[in-house]
Amino acid sequence: MIFSMLKKFNNNSEWKEIKYPQRKFGSLKYLLSIFIILLTIFLLILSNAIPSLTFNIPVIHRSISFNWVINLLIVAIWGITIYKSVLVYFNLLKSTKSWIANNLAYMIGTLKLFDEEYFENITNDNKVIREKRIIRVIRIYYKETEKYVFVRIMRDGDRFTNEATKLGENLESSLGMELESTNMTVNYAEYIFIKRKDERIDLNSMVNKVNGSEEIKITGNISYELSKVPHSLIVGGTGSGKSFFILGKIVNYLKLSPQADLRIIDPKKADLSLLRFVTGFENKVATEANQICRILRETVELMERRYADYFNDVSAFGKTYRDFNLPVVIVIFDEFSAFMHSVDKKVAKEALDYVFTIVMKGRQAGVMIEILMQRPSADDLPTNIRAQMGFKTGLGAMDSIGYNMIFDTNSIEYKTVTEKGGGYIQIDGKHTAPVYFETPYIDKDYDFITEIEKLMKNQETIEL
Incomplete structure:
Protein backbone atom coordinates (compact mmCIF):
# COMPACT_ATOMS: atom_id res chain seq x y z
CA MET A 1 0.00 0.00 0.00
CA ILE A 2 2.81 2.40 0.92
CA PHE A 3 4.55 1.81 -2.40
CA SER A 4 1.33 2.45 -4.34
CA MET A 5 0.97 5.75 -2.46
CA LEU A 6 4.54 6.69 -3.37
CA LYS A 7 3.85 5.94 -7.03
CA LYS A 8 0.75 8.12 -6.92
CA PHE A 9 2.56 11.03 -5.31
CA ASN A 10 5.47 10.81 -7.76
CA ASN A 11 3.19 11.21 -10.79
CA ASN A 12 4.29 14.72 -11.71
CA SER A 13 2.06 14.98 -14.78
CA GLU A 14 -1.02 15.73 -12.66
CA TRP A 15 -2.04 19.05 -11.16
CA LYS A 16 -1.60 19.10 -7.37
CA GLU A 17 -3.36 21.46 -5.02
CA ILE A 18 -1.47 23.41 -2.38
CA LYS A 19 -2.92 22.74 1.06
CA TYR A 20 -2.79 25.51 3.62
CA PRO A 21 -2.28 25.00 6.48
CA GLN A 22 -0.27 21.99 5.45
CA ARG A 23 -1.33 18.59 6.71
CA LYS A 24 0.80 17.31 9.58
CA PHE A 25 2.28 13.85 9.55
CA GLY A 26 2.97 13.55 13.28
CA SER A 27 0.78 10.44 13.52
CA LEU A 28 3.11 8.63 11.11
CA LYS A 29 6.02 9.34 13.42
CA TYR A 30 4.15 7.83 16.37
CA LEU A 31 3.16 4.80 14.31
CA LEU A 32 6.79 4.30 13.32
CA SER A 33 7.86 4.49 16.99
CA ILE A 34 5.19 1.98 18.05
CA PHE A 35 6.23 -0.34 15.21
CA ILE A 36 9.88 -0.23 16.32
CA ILE A 37 8.93 -0.97 19.96
CA LEU A 38 6.64 -3.87 19.02
CA LEU A 39 9.25 -5.30 16.66
CA THR A 40 11.90 -5.11 19.37
CA ILE A 41 9.64 -6.85 21.93
CA PHE A 42 8.71 -9.55 19.39
CA LEU A 43 12.32 -10.31 18.54
CA LEU A 44 13.30 -10.41 22.23
CA ILE A 45 10.52 -12.92 22.93
CA LEU A 46 11.57 -14.93 19.87
CA SER A 47 15.17 -14.93 21.04
CA ASN A 48 14.21 -16.21 24.51
CA ALA A 49 11.88 -18.83 23.06
CA ILE A 50 14.58 -20.45 20.91
CA PRO A 51 16.08 -23.43 22.81
CA SER A 52 19.77 -23.47 23.65
CA LEU A 53 21.91 -24.68 20.77
CA THR A 54 24.85 -26.32 22.61
CA PHE A 55 26.77 -29.27 21.18
CA ASN A 56 29.16 -31.60 23.17
CA ILE A 57 32.34 -32.59 21.37
CA PRO A 58 33.75 -35.84 22.96
CA VAL A 59 37.14 -35.58 21.31
CA ILE A 60 38.06 -32.40 23.13
CA HIS A 61 35.70 -33.00 26.10
CA ARG A 62 34.08 -29.59 25.62
CA SER A 63 30.74 -28.13 24.52
CA ILE A 64 30.24 -25.32 21.96
CA SER A 65 27.24 -22.93 22.02
CA PHE A 66 25.78 -21.47 18.80
CA ASN A 67 23.30 -19.14 20.53
CA TRP A 68 25.43 -16.12 19.58
CA VAL A 69 24.84 -16.89 15.89
CA ILE A 70 21.05 -16.86 16.44
CA ASN A 71 21.28 -13.63 18.42
CA LEU A 72 23.42 -12.01 15.72
CA LEU A 73 20.91 -13.06 13.06
CA ILE A 74 18.02 -11.60 15.08
CA VAL A 75 19.91 -8.31 15.57
CA ALA A 76 20.61 -8.17 11.82
CA ILE A 77 16.92 -8.73 11.03
CA TRP A 78 15.99 -6.03 13.57
CA GLY A 79 18.45 -3.51 12.09
CA ILE A 80 17.49 -4.12 8.44
CA THR A 81 13.76 -3.91 9.22
CA ILE A 82 14.19 -0.66 11.15
CA TYR A 83 16.31 0.83 8.34
CA LYS A 84 13.74 -0.07 5.67
CA SER A 85 10.88 1.29 7.78
CA VAL A 86 12.61 4.61 8.39
CA LEU A 87 13.50 4.87 4.68
CA VAL A 88 9.86 4.33 3.66
CA TYR A 89 8.77 6.91 6.25
CA PHE A 90 11.07 9.64 4.92
CA ASN A 91 10.28 8.83 1.29
CA LEU A 92 6.60 9.17 2.10
CA LEU A 93 7.19 12.54 3.75
CA LYS A 94 9.30 13.71 0.83
CA SER A 95 6.74 12.60 -1.76
CA THR A 96 3.70 14.04 -0.06
CA LYS A 97 5.36 17.37 0.78
CA SER A 98 7.48 18.43 -2.18
CA TRP A 99 9.69 21.47 -1.92
CA ILE A 100 7.43 23.23 -4.42
CA ALA A 101 4.37 22.65 -2.22
CA ASN A 102 6.30 23.72 0.87
CA ASN A 103 7.53 26.95 -0.73
CA LEU A 104 4.13 27.87 -2.16
CA ALA A 105 2.47 27.17 1.19
CA TYR A 106 5.08 29.38 2.87
CA MET A 107 4.26 32.15 0.36
CA ILE A 108 0.56 31.86 1.17
CA GLY A 109 1.35 32.27 4.85
CA THR A 110 3.77 35.19 4.54
CA LEU A 111 1.53 37.13 2.13
CA LYS A 112 -1.60 36.26 4.18
CA LEU A 113 -3.43 34.97 1.15
CA PHE A 114 -6.23 33.62 3.32
CA ASP A 115 -9.24 34.94 5.23
CA GLU A 116 -9.94 34.33 8.90
CA GLU A 117 -12.97 34.73 11.16
CA TYR A 118 -13.56 34.42 14.90
CA PHE A 119 -15.73 31.62 16.24
CA GLU A 120 -17.06 31.27 19.78
CA ASN A 121 -16.89 27.98 21.64
CA ILE A 122 -18.54 27.24 25.00
CA THR A 123 -16.56 25.02 27.36
CA ASN A 124 -18.00 22.53 29.86
CA ASP A 125 -17.90 25.17 32.61
CA ASN A 126 -19.88 27.60 30.38
CA LYS A 127 -16.92 29.80 29.52
CA VAL A 128 -16.92 31.42 26.08
CA ILE A 129 -13.68 31.08 24.15
CA ARG A 130 -13.08 32.99 20.92
CA GLU A 131 -11.07 31.07 18.35
CA LYS A 132 -9.72 32.34 15.04
CA ARG A 133 -10.11 29.96 12.10
CA ILE A 134 -9.12 30.07 8.43
CA ILE A 135 -12.30 30.06 6.33
CA ARG A 136 -10.92 30.77 2.85
CA VAL A 137 -7.54 30.26 1.15
CA ILE A 138 -6.31 31.28 -2.29
CA ARG A 139 -6.44 28.22 -4.52
CA ILE A 140 -3.08 27.33 -6.07
CA TYR A 141 -2.23 24.28 -8.18
CA TYR A 142 1.10 23.21 -9.62
CA LYS A 143 2.41 20.71 -12.15
CA GLU A 144 6.00 19.69 -12.79
CA THR A 145 7.58 18.42 -16.03
CA GLU A 146 11.15 17.73 -17.04
CA LYS A 147 11.84 21.36 -18.06
CA TYR A 148 9.06 23.44 -16.51
CA VAL A 149 7.02 24.09 -13.40
CA PHE A 150 3.47 25.31 -14.03
CA VAL A 151 1.60 27.22 -11.33
CA ARG A 152 -2.09 28.03 -11.68
CA ILE A 153 -3.81 30.45 -9.35
CA MET A 154 -7.58 30.22 -9.57
CA ARG A 155 -9.71 33.32 -10.03
CA ASP A 156 -12.87 32.55 -8.09
CA GLY A 157 -14.42 36.01 -7.91
CA ASP A 158 -13.19 36.65 -4.35
CA ARG A 159 -10.55 39.12 -3.21
CA PHE A 160 -7.82 36.82 -4.53
CA THR A 161 -8.98 37.28 -8.15
CA ASN A 162 -6.89 40.43 -8.62
CA GLU A 163 -4.05 39.10 -6.48
CA ALA A 164 -3.73 36.10 -8.81
CA THR A 165 -2.44 38.30 -11.65
CA LYS A 166 0.17 40.11 -9.54
CA LEU A 167 2.17 37.26 -7.99
CA GLY A 168 4.83 36.78 -10.68
CA GLU A 169 7.74 38.25 -8.68
CA ASN A 170 6.64 36.55 -5.44
CA LEU A 171 6.46 33.19 -7.20
CA GLU A 172 9.90 33.71 -8.76
CA SER A 173 11.37 34.41 -5.33
CA SER A 174 9.52 31.52 -3.68
CA LEU A 175 10.53 28.94 -6.26
CA GLY A 176 13.94 30.38 -7.12
CA MET A 177 13.18 29.98 -10.83
CA GLU A 178 12.99 32.31 -13.80
CA LEU A 179 9.47 33.14 -14.96
CA GLU A 180 9.28 32.35 -18.66
CA SER A 181 5.71 33.31 -19.49
CA THR A 182 2.24 33.90 -18.10
CA ASN A 183 -1.20 33.01 -19.36
CA MET A 184 -4.20 34.92 -18.03
CA THR A 185 -7.71 33.54 -18.47
CA VAL A 186 -11.07 34.25 -16.90
CA ASN A 187 -10.71 31.24 -14.61
CA TYR A 188 -7.05 31.31 -13.63
CA ALA A 189 -3.65 32.96 -13.93
CA GLU A 190 -0.97 30.53 -15.08
CA TYR A 191 2.74 31.10 -14.50
CA ILE A 192 5.33 28.98 -16.32
CA PHE A 193 8.82 28.66 -14.81
CA ILE A 194 12.00 27.27 -16.35
CA LYS A 195 13.68 24.70 -14.11
CA ARG A 196 17.11 25.36 -15.57
CA LYS A 197 18.16 28.83 -16.67
CA ASP A 198 18.23 29.24 -20.43
CA GLU A 199 21.73 29.14 -21.94
CA ARG A 200 23.14 31.63 -24.39
CA ILE A 201 24.44 29.64 -27.33
CA ASP A 202 27.28 30.24 -29.76
Missing part, protein backbone atom coordinates in the same frame (compact mmCIF):
# COMPACT_ATOMS: atom_id res chain seq x y z
CA LEU A 203 26.61 31.42 -33.32
CA ASN A 204 27.78 28.10 -34.76
CA SER A 205 25.10 26.25 -32.77
CA MET A 206 22.16 28.06 -34.37
CA VAL A 207 21.42 25.58 -37.17
CA ASN A 208 20.55 21.95 -36.55
CA LYS A 209 23.15 19.94 -38.48
CA VAL A 210 20.72 17.14 -39.34
CA ASN A 211 20.27 17.03 -43.12
CA GLY A 212 16.97 18.43 -44.30
CA SER A 213 16.30 20.19 -41.01
CA GLU A 214 15.27 23.83 -40.94
CA GLU A 215 15.47 24.17 -37.20
CA ILE A 216 16.99 27.46 -36.08
CA LYS A 217 18.20 27.58 -32.48
CA ILE A 218 18.02 30.92 -30.71
CA THR A 219 18.95 29.82 -27.17
CA GLY A 220 19.45 26.53 -25.36
CA ASN A 221 15.69 26.23 -24.85
CA ILE A 222 14.27 28.24 -27.77
CA SER A 223 14.25 27.03 -31.36
CA TYR A 224 11.86 27.01 -34.29
CA GLU A 225 11.40 25.58 -37.78
CA LEU A 226 11.30 28.05 -40.65
CA SER A 227 8.53 26.20 -42.45
CA LYS A 228 6.28 26.49 -39.39
CA VAL A 229 7.19 30.03 -38.34
CA PRO A 230 7.35 32.24 -41.43
CA HIS A 231 8.04 35.98 -41.32
CA SER A 232 9.87 37.83 -38.57
CA LEU A 233 9.72 41.21 -36.88
CA ILE A 234 12.92 42.35 -35.16
CA VAL A 235 12.93 45.66 -33.32
CA GLY A 236 15.98 47.15 -31.64
CA GLY A 237 17.74 50.48 -31.39
CA THR A 238 21.40 51.39 -31.58
CA GLY A 239 23.50 49.18 -29.31
CA SER A 240 20.78 46.59 -28.80
CA GLY A 241 22.59 43.84 -30.74
CA LYS A 242 20.08 43.83 -33.61
CA SER A 243 22.72 44.05 -36.38
CA PHE A 244 24.78 41.15 -35.03
CA PHE A 245 21.61 39.11 -34.54
CA ILE A 246 20.46 39.47 -38.15
CA LEU A 247 23.98 38.90 -39.52
CA GLY A 248 24.14 35.73 -37.45
CA LYS A 249 20.81 34.61 -38.89
CA ILE A 250 22.07 35.31 -42.42
CA VAL A 251 25.13 33.11 -41.85
CA ASN A 252 22.94 30.28 -40.60
CA TYR A 253 20.39 30.66 -43.40
CA LEU A 254 23.26 30.12 -45.82
CA LYS A 255 24.10 26.88 -43.97
CA LEU A 256 20.68 25.40 -44.68
CA SER A 257 20.33 22.56 -47.16
CA PRO A 258 19.29 23.59 -49.75
CA GLN A 259 20.88 26.96 -49.11
CA ALA A 260 18.46 29.83 -48.54
CA ASP A 261 17.94 32.34 -51.34
CA LEU A 262 18.47 35.69 -49.61
CA ARG A 263 17.48 39.17 -50.81
CA ILE A 264 18.73 42.15 -48.80
CA ILE A 265 17.06 45.57 -48.50
CA ASP A 266 19.02 48.28 -46.68
CA PRO A 267 17.75 51.79 -47.45
CA LYS A 268 20.23 53.39 -45.03
CA LYS A 269 23.16 51.83 -46.90
CA ALA A 270 24.64 50.41 -43.71
CA ASP A 271 26.44 47.08 -43.09
CA LEU A 272 23.91 44.88 -44.85
CA SER A 273 24.27 46.86 -48.06
CA LEU A 274 27.94 45.80 -48.27
CA LEU A 275 26.84 42.27 -49.11
CA ARG A 276 26.39 43.52 -52.69
CA PHE A 277 30.17 43.09 -53.06
CA VAL A 278 29.96 39.37 -52.20
CA THR A 279 29.84 36.97 -55.16
CA GLY A 280 26.35 35.52 -55.46
CA PHE A 281 24.58 38.58 -54.08
CA GLU A 282 24.67 40.53 -57.34
CA ASN A 283 21.25 42.10 -58.01
CA LYS A 284 20.03 40.77 -54.64
CA VAL A 285 20.94 43.81 -52.51
CA ALA A 286 18.83 46.96 -52.78
CA THR A 287 19.42 50.40 -51.29
CA GLU A 288 17.44 52.76 -53.54
CA ALA A 289 13.64 53.01 -53.69
CA ASN A 290 13.38 51.70 -57.27
CA GLN A 291 15.73 48.79 -56.47
CA ILE A 292 13.73 47.95 -53.35
CA CYS A 293 10.44 47.81 -55.22
CA ARG A 294 12.11 45.72 -57.93
CA ILE A 295 13.38 43.12 -55.46
CA LEU A 296 10.00 42.94 -53.75
CA ARG A 297 8.21 42.63 -57.09
CA GLU A 298 10.58 39.91 -58.32
CA THR A 299 10.11 37.99 -55.06
CA VAL A 300 6.33 38.11 -55.42
CA GLU A 301 6.66 36.96 -59.05
CA LEU A 302 8.88 34.04 -57.96
CA MET A 303 6.29 33.11 -55.34
CA GLU A 304 3.50 33.12 -57.93
CA ARG A 305 5.60 30.96 -60.29
CA ARG A 306 6.12 28.41 -57.54
CA TYR A 307 2.38 28.21 -56.99
CA ALA A 308 1.82 27.84 -60.74
CA ASP A 309 4.53 25.19 -61.18
CA TYR A 310 4.22 23.09 -58.01
CA PHE A 311 0.75 23.68 -56.54
CA ASN A 312 -1.36 23.36 -59.66
CA ASP A 313 -3.28 20.10 -59.03
CA VAL A 314 -4.80 18.02 -56.24
CA SER A 315 -1.58 16.03 -55.68
CA ALA A 316 -0.08 19.13 -54.00
CA PHE A 317 -2.74 19.11 -51.29
CA GLY A 318 -1.13 19.61 -47.88
CA LYS A 319 2.38 19.98 -49.28
CA THR A 320 4.84 22.83 -48.85
CA TYR A 321 7.99 23.96 -50.62
CA ARG A 322 9.97 21.43 -48.58
CA ASP A 323 8.19 18.54 -50.26
CA PHE A 324 9.58 19.79 -53.57
CA ASN A 325 13.08 20.44 -52.13
CA LEU A 326 12.82 24.13 -52.98
CA PRO A 327 15.16 26.58 -51.20
CA VAL A 328 13.51 28.97 -48.80
CA VAL A 329 13.49 32.55 -50.11
CA ILE A 330 13.99 35.19 -47.41
CA VAL A 331 13.75 38.94 -47.91
CA ILE A 332 15.56 40.83 -45.16
CA PHE A 333 14.16 44.34 -45.02
CA ASP A 334 16.30 46.51 -42.72
CA GLU A 335 15.31 49.99 -41.53
CA PHE A 336 11.71 49.53 -42.64
CA SER A 337 10.51 52.70 -40.88
CA ALA A 338 13.29 54.77 -42.41
CA PHE A 339 12.27 53.61 -45.87
CA MET A 340 8.57 54.36 -45.32
CA HIS A 341 9.41 57.91 -44.25
CA SER A 342 11.97 58.59 -47.00
CA VAL A 343 9.83 57.84 -50.08
CA ASP A 344 6.65 59.33 -51.46
CA LYS A 345 3.27 57.79 -50.70
CA LYS A 346 2.96 56.02 -54.05
CA VAL A 347 6.27 54.15 -53.66
CA ALA A 348 5.52 53.39 -50.01
CA LYS A 349 2.14 51.93 -50.93
CA GLU A 350 3.65 49.83 -53.73
CA ALA A 351 6.28 48.38 -51.40
CA LEU A 352 3.73 47.81 -48.64
CA ASP A 353 1.44 45.95 -51.05
CA TYR A 354 4.27 43.61 -52.04
CA VAL A 355 5.15 43.02 -48.37
CA PHE A 356 1.51 42.27 -47.59
CA THR A 357 1.31 39.75 -50.45
CA ILE A 358 4.45 37.95 -49.26
CA VAL A 359 3.21 37.85 -45.69
CA MET A 360 -0.23 36.52 -46.60
CA LYS A 361 0.74 33.99 -49.30
CA GLY A 362 4.43 33.17 -48.88
CA ARG A 363 4.49 30.42 -46.26
CA GLN A 364 3.47 27.41 -48.37
CA ALA A 365 5.69 28.47 -51.28
CA GLY A 366 8.66 29.08 -48.97
CA VAL A 367 8.84 32.85 -49.48
CA MET A 368 9.37 34.77 -46.26
CA ILE A 369 10.26 38.24 -45.05
CA GLU A 370 12.10 39.58 -42.03
CA ILE A 371 11.35 43.20 -41.15
CA LEU A 372 13.82 45.12 -38.99
CA MET A 373 13.00 48.42 -37.30
CA GLN A 374 14.78 50.67 -34.83
CA ARG A 375 11.59 51.84 -33.15
CA PRO A 376 8.22 50.13 -33.09
CA SER A 377 5.60 52.09 -35.00
CA ALA A 378 2.04 50.97 -35.67
CA ASP A 379 1.75 53.69 -38.33
CA ASP A 380 4.65 52.31 -40.40
CA LEU A 381 3.79 48.63 -39.99
CA PRO A 382 0.02 48.01 -40.19
CA THR A 383 -1.68 45.55 -37.87
CA ASN A 384 -2.68 43.19 -40.71
CA ILE A 385 1.02 42.65 -41.50
CA ARG A 386 2.26 42.64 -37.93
CA ALA A 387 -0.28 40.00 -36.91
CA GLN A 388 1.16 37.53 -39.45
CA MET A 389 4.68 37.69 -38.04
CA GLY A 390 5.33 34.33 -36.43
CA PHE A 391 8.69 35.40 -34.97
CA LYS A 392 8.77 38.64 -32.96
CA THR A 393 11.62 40.09 -30.94
CA GLY A 394 12.22 43.34 -29.12
CA LEU A 395 15.92 43.86 -28.33
CA GLY A 396 17.26 46.29 -25.77
CA ALA A 397 15.31 48.39 -23.32
CA MET A 398 12.01 49.88 -24.46
CA ASP A 399 8.83 51.10 -22.84
CA SER A 400 5.53 49.26 -22.47
CA ILE A 401 4.06 51.04 -25.51
CA GLY A 402 6.85 49.67 -27.70
CA TYR A 403 6.44 46.15 -26.35
CA ASN A 404 2.68 46.38 -26.85
CA MET A 405 3.16 47.32 -30.51
CA ILE A 406 5.47 44.36 -31.11
CA PHE A 407 3.67 41.67 -29.15
CA ASP A 408 0.10 43.01 -29.08
CA THR A 409 -0.16 42.53 -25.33
CA ASN A 410 0.18 44.77 -22.30
CA SER A 411 -0.41 42.14 -19.60
CA ILE A 412 3.28 41.29 -19.13
CA GLU A 413 5.62 42.78 -16.54
CA TYR A 414 8.79 43.43 -18.56
CA LYS A 415 12.15 43.56 -16.83
CA THR A 416 14.73 46.23 -17.61
CA VAL A 417 17.10 44.87 -20.27
CA THR A 418 20.75 45.66 -19.54
CA GLU A 419 22.59 42.94 -21.49
CA LYS A 420 23.55 43.67 -25.10
CA GLY A 421 21.68 41.14 -27.18
CA GLY A 422 19.05 40.72 -24.48
CA GLY A 423 15.38 41.32 -25.04
CA TYR A 424 12.01 39.63 -25.38
CA ILE A 425 10.87 37.07 -27.92
CA GLN A 426 7.60 35.42 -28.89
CA ILE A 427 7.36 32.57 -31.41
CA ASP A 428 4.05 31.20 -32.64
CA GLY A 429 3.49 27.68 -31.38
CA LYS A 430 6.22 28.08 -28.75
CA HIS A 431 5.11 30.92 -26.50
CA THR A 432 1.77 32.20 -25.33
CA ALA A 433 3.45 35.42 -24.15
CA PRO A 434 6.82 37.16 -24.67
CA VAL A 435 9.78 35.70 -22.76
CA TYR A 436 13.20 37.12 -21.98
CA PHE A 437 16.10 35.78 -24.06
CA GLU A 438 19.63 36.60 -25.15
CA THR A 439 20.73 36.35 -28.78
CA PRO A 440 23.49 33.89 -29.73
CA TYR A 441 26.95 34.96 -28.66
CA ILE A 442 29.14 36.28 -31.49
CA ASP A 443 32.78 37.16 -30.98
CA LYS A 444 33.50 40.82 -31.76
CA ASP A 445 36.30 39.76 -34.11
CA TYR A 446 34.08 37.42 -36.10
CA ASP A 447 34.45 38.18 -39.83
CA PHE A 448 30.94 37.98 -41.29
CA ILE A 449 31.95 38.92 -44.84
CA THR A 450 34.64 36.21 -45.03
CA GLU A 451 32.26 33.59 -43.65
CA ILE A 452 29.45 34.58 -46.03
CA GLU A 453 31.84 34.54 -49.02
CA LYS A 454 32.99 31.05 -48.05
CA LEU A 455 29.42 29.77 -47.77
CA MET A 456 28.46 31.27 -51.13
CA LYS A 457 31.51 29.68 -52.82
CA ASN A 458 30.66 26.31 -51.29
CA GLN A 459 27.20 26.60 -52.78
CA GLU A 460 28.64 27.41 -56.22
CA THR A 461 30.85 24.31 -55.99
CA ILE A 462 27.84 22.13 -55.11
CA GLU A 463 25.83 23.51 -58.05
CA LEU A 464 28.70 22.84 -60.46
